[in-house]
Amino acid sequence: MLSRRKLLKRFSGLPLVGGFVAGSGLPNQAAAEDEEETKVARDYFGELGVRPIINAAGAYTTMTASLMPEEVLDAHRQTAGEYVSLNGLHDAVGKKIAELVGCEAAMVTAGAASAMTLATAGVLTGLDEDKAKRIPVDLRGMRNEVIVQKSHVVGYTHAIINCGVKLVVVESERELIKAINRKTAMLYSTDAHNLDGAVQHERFVEIGKEYGIPTFNDAAAGIPPRENLWKFTKMGYDLVAISGGKAIRGPQSAGLLLGKKDLVAAARFNGPPTSDRIGRGMKVNKEEMVAMWIAVERFLEIDYEKEYESWKMQIDWLKDQFASIDGLNTESVIPQSPNTVPTLVLTFEKGAFSKSGFEVNKALLDGDPAVAVARPREDGFNVTTWMLQPERLGTVALRVKEELLKAKV
Numbered sequence: 001m002l003s004r005r006k007l008l009k010r011f012s013g014l015p016l017v018g019g020f021v022a023g024s025g026l027p028n029q030a031a032a033e034d035e036e037e038t039k040v041a042r043d044y045f046g047e048l049g050v051r052p053i054i055n056a057a058g059a060y061t062t063m064t065a066s067l068m069p070e071e072v073l074d075a076h077r078q079t080a081g082e083y084v085s086l087n088g089l090h091d092a093v094g095k096k097i098a099e100l101v102g103c104e105a106a107m108v109t110a111g112a113a114s115a116m117t118l119a120t121a122g123v124l125t126g127l128d129e130d131k132a133k134r135i136p137v138d139l140r141g142m143r144n145e146v147i148v149q150k151s152h153v154v155g156y157t158h159a160i161i162n163c164g165v166k167l168v169v170v171e172s173e174r175e176l177i178k179a180i181n182r183k184t185a186m187l188y189s190t191d192a193h194n195l196d197g198a199v200q201h202e203r204f205v206e207i208g209k210e211y212g213i214p215t216f217n218d219a220a221a222g223i224p225p226r227e228n229l230w231k232f233t234k235m236g237y238d239l240v241a242i243s244g245g246k247a248i249r250g251p252q253s254a255g256l257l258l259g260k261k262d263l264v265a266a267a268r269f270n271g272p273p274t275s276d277r278i279g280r281g282m283k284v285n286k287e288e289m290v291a292m293w294i295a296v297e298r299f300l301e302i303d304y305e306k307e308y309e310s311w312k313m314q315i316d317w318l319k320d321q322f323a324s325i326d327g328l329n330t331e332s333v334i335p336q337s338p339n340t341v342p343t344l345v346l347t348f349e350k351g352a353f354s355k356s357g358f359e360v361n362k363a364l365l366d367g368d369p370a371v372a373v374a375r376p377r378e379d380g381f382n383v384t385t386w387m388l389q390p391e392r393l394g395t396v397a398l399r400v401k402e403e404l405l406k407a408k409v
């Protein structure tokens with residue numbers, strides 16, 4: 001009997017690939033079907049009318065952020081065929097990840113934002129079932145304030161107020177300390193804005209310890225550098241959130257919560273699979289859990305310096321490709337934080353281009369193939385290659401150059 005896949009293919013009018021007996025030039029149906037089964041991938045995006053994007057922008061959730069490496073895909077695929085105890089698996093995977101990154105405890109969450117909600121919930125409820133059932137609507141008997149420095153308030157802090165707590169926004173160290181009271185549940189910080197606040201990592205952690213309040217660091221986009229996987233828990237942060245599907249290239253719908261054993265346990269208590277919990281909708285199944293573990297393992301094993309160096313070479317090569325364009329300034333930089341990866345900053349000189357960076361960005365996205373660049377602005381945009389399939393580098397050079405030349409006055 002024909003498989004559904006073969007049937008669909010037969011009627012899709014797609015040409016068979018590799019369906020010829022070598023040398024004879026004659027079609028061989030049996031060989032064709034075998035090959036078809038193993039080699040010809042069904043074009044899911046094509047069938048859906050969705051165009052793939054060549055990603056010269058970076059790890060952006062809106063375009064699915066990163067690509068899982070083979071080892072991670074294997075783990076995902078191979079674990080899909082058996083049932084296991086989800087909680088038992090989570091215990092085991094959490095233990096492995098905690099060992100790998102050298103922290104007390106770890107759990108796989110449905111992304112870093114999920115880690116933020118679950119961690120906050122855990123801090124409020126501990127292992128108290130009645131409390132866990134009442135958040136976010138009834139916080140009686142719980143601390144209900146989370147202190148954050150103004151420069152650290154970003155869209156993602158919504159993940160914290162999901163728990164029904166109030167954000168207490170402060171600016172100076174004096175204000176921070178003055179804001180601590182019996183209602184303070186947690187001190188929250190965003191790694192990407194560490195340098196923007198009056199109180200920075202070490203001091204922030206110190207204040208938390210002094211007053212006995214758990215400290216949290218959202219380091220979702222804090223990697224690379226790789227050592228940030230252990231730096232913040234070692235520094236003394238009680239809880240750290242990291243995105244699984246950005247630099248680590250785990251499943252896009254996964255993340256990590258790292259930290260103190262009791263706090264991670266309390267976060268898990270508020271998550272799936274228990275139904276009457278704030279985090280029940282933040283489900284992570286076995287494939288993502290195992291794939292996340294393997295992604296971390298791989299990330300720690302690869303020669304990251306070499307990978308980093310290859311991005312640097314790609315950026316320098318791209319810079320050369322655009323060097324001849326009049327009125328275009330090209331600069332190869334490594335931003336401080338976040339996304340500390342080799343980046344090409346393209347800046348239009350005044351009056352040299354008829355289009356804005358926004359318009360060139362749109363032309364690239366609307367073009368064929370679609371190419372995405374980063375941080376479009378009035379007078380330019382950026383290019384990175386750390387999330388780009390290396391074989392697409394030439395296309396990026398070609399398309400970006402084409403659109404830049406079209407936009408020249």
Ligand SMILES: *Cc1c(COP(=O)(O)O)cnc(C)c1O
Pocket residue numbers: 061110111112113114156190192218219220221242243244245254255
């Ligand atoms: C990406 C990001 C998040 C969310 O991470 P997910 O894994 O997509 O949930 C949170 N905070 C910051 C600063 C981020 O960059």
